[in-house]
Amino acid sequence: MEVVSYMPGCTLKTSGRNFEKSAITLFDILGVTMEELDRWVCCGTTYSLSSDNIMNQLAPVRTLLRAKETGRRELLVLCSMCYNTLRRAQSLVLHDKEKRDKINEFMYREKTTFDGDEIRVVHLLNYLKDSVGFERVAKRVVKKPSDLKIALYYGCMLLRPHEVSVDESSEDPTIMEELFSLCGVTPVYFPFKTECCGSYQTVNQRDMVLSRAERIVGSAAKNGADMIVVSCPLCCHNLDSSQQRVADTVRGFRKIPVMYISQLLALLVGADDAGDYRLHSVDPRPVLKEKGLIG
Amino acid sequence: MIKSARLNSVGVFVCHCGINIASTVDIEEVKRQLAGYPGVEFVKDYQYMCSEPGQLLFKEACRSETVGGVVVASCSPRLHETTFRRAAAEAGMNPYRVEIANIREQCSWVHHDEKEKATIKAVDIIKSVIERSKRNESLSSVSIKTVKKVLVVGAGISGMQAALNIANSGIETYLLDREPSIGGRMAQLSETFPTLDCSQCILTPRMVEVGQNKRITLMTYSEVEEVSGYVGNFKVKVRRKAAYVDWDKCTGCGLCSEKCPKKVPSEFDRSLGRRKAIYSQFPQAVPNKTVIDRESCLYFKTGKCRLCVEACPLGAIDFEQEDRIEEIEVGAIVVATGYDLYEKEKIEEYRIGYCEDVIDGLAFERLLSSSGPTQGRVLRPSDGTVPKEVVFIQCVGSRDPDHHLPYCSRICCMYTAKHAMLYKHRVPDGQPYVFYMDIRSGGKNYEEFVQRTIEEERVLYIRGRVARLYRDGKKVVVVGADTISGKKIEIRADMVVLAMAMRPSGGIGELSKKLKIQVDQNGFLSEAHPKLRPVETLTRGVFLAGCAQAPKDITDTVSQAGAAASMVLELLSNEELTHSPTTAWVDEELCAGCGQCVAQCAYGAIELDTRRKKAHVNDILCQGCGACVAACPSAAVNQRNFSISQYYSMIESIV
Ligand SMILES: Cc1cc2nc3c(=O)[nH]c(=O)nc-3n(C[C@H](O)[C@H](O)[C@H](O)COP(=O)(O)OP(=O)(O)OC[C@H]3O[C@@H](n4cnc5c(N)ncnc54)[C@H](O)[C@@H]3O)c2cc1C
Numbered sequence: 003m004e005v006v007s008y009m010p011g012c013t014l015k016t017s018g019r020n021f022e023k024s025a026i027t028l029f030d031i032l033g034v035t036m037e038e039l040d041r042w043v044c045c046g047t048t049y050s051l052s053s054d055n056i057m058n059q060l061a062p063v064r065t066l067l068r069a070k071e072t073g074r075r076e077l078l079v080l081c082s083m084c085y086n087t088l089r090r091a092q093s094l095v096l097h098d099k100e101k102r103d104k105i106n107e108f109m110y111r112e113k114t115t116f117d118g119d120e121i122r123v124v125h126l127l128n129y130l131k132d133s134v135g136f137e138r139v140a141k142r143v144v145k146k147p148s149d150l151k152i153a154l155y156y157g158c159m160l161l162r163p164h165e166v167s168v169d170e171s172s173e174d175p176t177i178m179e180e181l182f183s184l185c186g187v188t189p190v191y192f193p194f195k196t197e198c199c200g201s202y203q204t205v206n207q208r209d210m211v212l213s214r215a216e217r218i219v220g221s222a223a224k225n226g227a228d229m230i231v232v233s234c235p236l237c238c239h240n241l242d243s244s245q246q247r248v249a250d251t252v253r254g255f256r257k258i259p260v261m262y263i264s265q266l267l268a269l270l271v272g273a274d275d276a277g278d279y280r281l282h283s284v285d286p287r288p289v290l291k292e293k294g295l296i297g
Numbered sequence: 298m299i300k301s302a303r304l305n306s307v308g309v310f311v312c313h314c315g316i317n318i319a320s321t322v323d324i325e326e327v328k329r330q331l332a333g334y335p336g337v338e339f340v341k342d343y344q345y346m347c348s349e350p351g352q353l354l355f356k357e358a359c360r361s362e363t364v365g366g367v368v369v370a371s372c373s374p375r376l377h378e379t380t381f382r383r384a385a386a387e388a389g390m391n392p393y394r395v396e397i398a399n400i401r402e403q404c405s406w407v408h409h410d411e412k413e414k415a416t417i418k419a420v421d422i423i424k425s426v427i428e429r430s431k432r433n434e435s436l437s438s439v440s441i442k443t444v445k446k447v448l449v450v451g452a453g454i455s456g457m458q459a460a461l462n463i464a465n466s467g468i469e470t471y472l473l474d475r476e477p478s479i480g481g482r483m484a485q486l487s488e489t490f491p492t493l494d495c496s497q498c499i500l501t502p503r504m505v506e507v508g509q510n511k512r513i514t515l516m517t518y519s520e521v522e523e524v525s526g527y528v529g530n531f532k533v534k535v536r537r538k539a540a541y542v543d544w545d546k547c548t549g550c551g552l553c554s555e556k557c558p559k560k561v562p563s564e565f566d567r568s569l570g571r572r573k574a575i576y577s578q579f580p581q582a583v584p585n586k587t588v589i590d591r592e593s594c595l596y597f598k599t600g601k602c603r604l605c606v607e608a609c610p611l612g613a614i615d616f617e618q619e620d621r622i623e624e625i626e627v628g629a630i631v632v633a634t635g636y637d638l639y640e641k642e643k644i645e646e647y648r649i650g651y652c653e654d655v656i657d658g659l660a661f662e663r664l665l666s667s668s669g670p671t672q673g674r675v676l677r678p679s680d681g682t683v684p685k686e687v688v689f690i691q692c693v694g695s696r697d698p699d700h701h702l703p704y705c706s707r708i709c710c711m712y713t714a715k716h717a718m719l720y721k722h723r724v725p726d727g728q729p730y731v732f733y734m735d736i737r738s739g740g741k742n743y744e745e746f747v748q749r750t751i752e753e754e755r756v757l758y759i760r761g762r763v764a765r766l767y768r769d770g771k772k773v774v775v776v777g778a779d780t781i782s783g784k785k786i787e788i789r790a791d792m793v794v795l796a797m798a799m800r801p802s803g804g805i806g807e808l809s810k811k812l813k814i815q816v817d818q819n820g821f822l823s824e825a826h827p828k829l830r831p832v833e834t835l836t837r838g839v840f841l842a843g844c845a846q847a848p849k850d851i852t853d854t855v856s857q858a859g860a861a862a863s864m865v866l867e868l869l870s871n872e873e874l875t876h877s878p879t880t881a882w883v884d885e886e887l888c889a890g891c892g893q894c895v896a897q898c899a900y901g902a903i904e905l906d907t908r909r910k911k912a913h914v915n916d917i918l919c920q921g922c923g924a925c926v927a928a929c930p931s932a933a934v935n936q937r938n939f940s941i942s943q944y945y946s947m948i949e950s951i952v
């Protein structure tokens with residue numbers, strides 16, 4: 003059994019539980035054990051752009067130190083936000099010697115230093131592509147809902163800045179399309195796949211986020227998607243929980259369920275369910291039943 | 298005469314260059330320090346050595362003084378070395394005994410705030426050149442007979458123009474193009490800015506003129522295979538590609554194309570129209586001959602069909618034909634290989650919007666062209682309807698050093714204005730929009746043309762970039778910014794035209810290697826000097842013209858072609874060409890035959906005689922760069938008047 007170190011992040015322990023749970027199920031079936039880091043801390047939620055206050059980098063760097071202590075070279079991350087923050091913190095430490103020294107000096111109580119090149123932060127999609135192999139995932143697929151149409155949504159955090167992008171192209175990524183097509187599911191034309199969901203503006207500019215959800219979900223619906231697949235708990239929240247409000251005001255708006263990558267994959271490779279459906283605002287069960295993915 | 302001269306004695310002239318040198322370097326001090334220097338017979342100074350009185354002074358000294366050589370301490374040898382050498386020759390001194398000590402560019406100009414140190418440095422520079430000069434030999438230049446024929450590679454408007462100018466001056470010219478017909482891109486254009494002349498109407502008479510010119514031999518559907526030789530005496534192997542049609546018999550009647558059942562997208566029509574597997578590029582093609590595209594031809598694929606054979610009344614189809622290599626000798630070569638457009642697939646942020654109705658500028662030219670696939674009607678390629686909202690995007694791929702190409706493609710502002718205007722003429726109730734960064738319309742009557750487009754044709758110009766294109770039903774949504782109002786803009790367009798960046802033609806890399814000429818960081822051919830030698834390359838005898846050198850419009854292309862032709866004519870007006878004798882030579886006693894020098898020579902001037910195991914330098918090809926001298930582990934290669942011992946004595950004199 004392969005083992006991979008893994009950092010869940012806060013949301014995957016709370017509202018994003020389905021993401022973590024389904025990923026563990028998926029990896030089980032693929033023959034990989036996800037070993038949660040011992041004492042991970044919050045990733046900081048957004049990568050700090052202030053150049054003089056490097057305190058903000060400590061949280062991700064400490065988590066990377068924990069990963070180093072496992073003796074493995076890779077750290078698997080599911081949440082797009084955590085992925086982005088950790089990757090960029092790692093790259094900062096690697097490329098900026100002055101900051102690297104300062105950070106390590108500050109963490110003098112740690113048993114070892116972090117120099118930036120000890121750990122590769124790997125997103126679920128890249129892990130499946132490069133370590134497991136999409137072909138191997140596809141071979142495990144037992145359910146073939148050929149008429150299931152999905153809209154694959156990347157958002158921003160998986161793609162920007164370009165240095166951390168999970169795909170060669172951060173403008174027109176296709177890594178998810180590649181994966182799901184191999185697994186027998188048809189991606190729909192979805193021009194808004196990289197459009198920002200509104201992110202944290204959901205706290206103070208709810209209307210703005212609603213209008214984005216209307217645009218993004220509306221486009222998916224118009225192009226015939228039965229479901230939207232995401233990789234970020236915040237995108238999931240913004241796109242899923244906004245739909246009722248949009249539907250109340252916009253006539254003809256069709257609601258579509260939003261699921262994590264691993265939820266759909268787990269079902270395809272034979273999991274019985276995709277987690278706790280009460281966590282979804284738009285219930286995915288009708289679609290899943292109709293397409294034969296759950297009983 | 299200098300009969301009584303001691304060959305290792307020198308005279309020194311120090312030039313003030315007005316105040317350029319004299320205000321930094323203390324000339325009197327320089328003279329004082331050099332006065333007693335071993336071998337120095339005299340030191341003189343003058344305000345401007347290059348002026349007529351300065352030259353007279355110089356010649357007088359060459360004639361009467363008893364020196365073996367002269368050192369002129371002045372500006373860079375690139376500027377006046379020839380001037381002084383010529384003067385020396387007139388005064389009866391061997392010109393290769395004149396050396397320049399550069400105390401301007403390498404001293405006074407760069408040290409103007411450190412006068413004392415500059416003076417010391419000037420003295421050192423001059424001393425080292427004196428040492429070199431003392432050891433110079435008298436050399437005489439090498440001369441070669443020239444072949445009075447010219448090869449022009451690329452038969453777009455630039456190649457045609459150059460060929461006509463040269464041939465009309467009485468010189469045999471080969472005009473080569475890899476396509477079946479001459480004409481290049483201009484044959485694809487509709488009307489041309491700023492006058493809106495119909496492109497084909499002004500081009501085709503030229504094509505006919507070229508075709509009928511007795512001194513021009515057309516070599517179309519051909520490529521340069523190999524180039525050897527040197528200025529005045531190039532040997533070029535030309536690959537005449539198999540057309541599978543005997544061109545001696547073919548009259549271009551077109552019956553074969555009519556019968557051919559296989560249709561493929563036409564390159565000439567930028568895939569908006571289709572051609573047959575046996576085709577001629579366009580109706581006015583010169584020569585008007587057909588070719589079979591082997592990749593699409595059913596007979597080549599399946600062994601069956603041969604309908605063209607039945608159709609041809611002259612029995613011209615010949616499936617057995619093979620490529621032929623033809624060898625020609627020419628004295629000079631003009632490279633005029635033109636441009637391609639940057640591939641639109643590379644623009645990732647637009648890719649998701651791509652469909653048949655998002656086209657590049659050349660495709661739009663084909664839509665506008667009266668001989669194009671729609672006979673000049675602007676119709677959507679997807680469904681043949683008239684587009685009512687058309688968005689033109691400028692600078693696509695240009696001026697974007699982070700993602701694409703750093704340079705401005707120079708003509709797209711102009712042709713976009715032309716496109717918008719012509720669209721408006723064809724579809725008066727349509728609305729054209731132009732997204733631009735800024736408008737570059739430098740050129741005679743160009744700004745007026747753009748203003749007319751904006752004001753009279755009511756084209757909407759929006760200053761800003763387009764961030765994304767996407768499809769929505771039959772529309773293409775253009776998402777951009779208007780940086781003047783600060784607003785985000787979305788236009789639901791029926792058609793989008795991308796002004797793609799211009800790039801050098803594909804294959805320019807290999808061609809430039811064969812010709813031993815250089816390309817710049819963007820792949821365009823490098824001129825010898827950006828201002829003063831704009832149509833020469835650093836390889837003597839090879840000239841350039843048109844968009845192969847940089848993006849430009851037809852006016853500039855034609856001017857440049859004329860300039861290249863006149864350089865060729867100047868070169869070939871000599872029966873013989875002289876060549877600098879400061880070439881490398883091999884001391885056979887020392888040469889071990891390892892061949893390292895051969896690999897270093899960029900000009901193919903050193904050969905290894907494998908039987909005798911000795912290297913040998915071809916004086917005519919050698920450009921005197923010294924790479925082989927540095928490469929030789931046995932110190933067997935030396936360069937005349939740049940010998941290793943000369944360098945040692947130069948170094949010793951200053952350290
Ligand atoms: C959309 C568009 C619109 C334009 N409109 C205008 C306009 O209105 N007015 C204006 O002044 N200019 C216009 N131009 C610019 C104009 O097209 C060029 O200035 C002109 O065509 C340049 O001519 P050229 O001979 O240098 O190159 P080309 O026309 O590109 O000719 C080069 C020739 O070399 C051949 N060739 C290339 N490589 C090789 C090789 N390795 N071996 C053998 N042969 C080779 C090609 O087949 C071609 O025939 C426009 C350009 C574009 C893209």
Ligand code: SF4
Pocket residue numbers: 691692693695696704705706707708709710711734735736737796
């Ligand atoms: S000519 Fe105009 S459109 Fe073309 S690259 Fe330059 S600025 Fe942009």
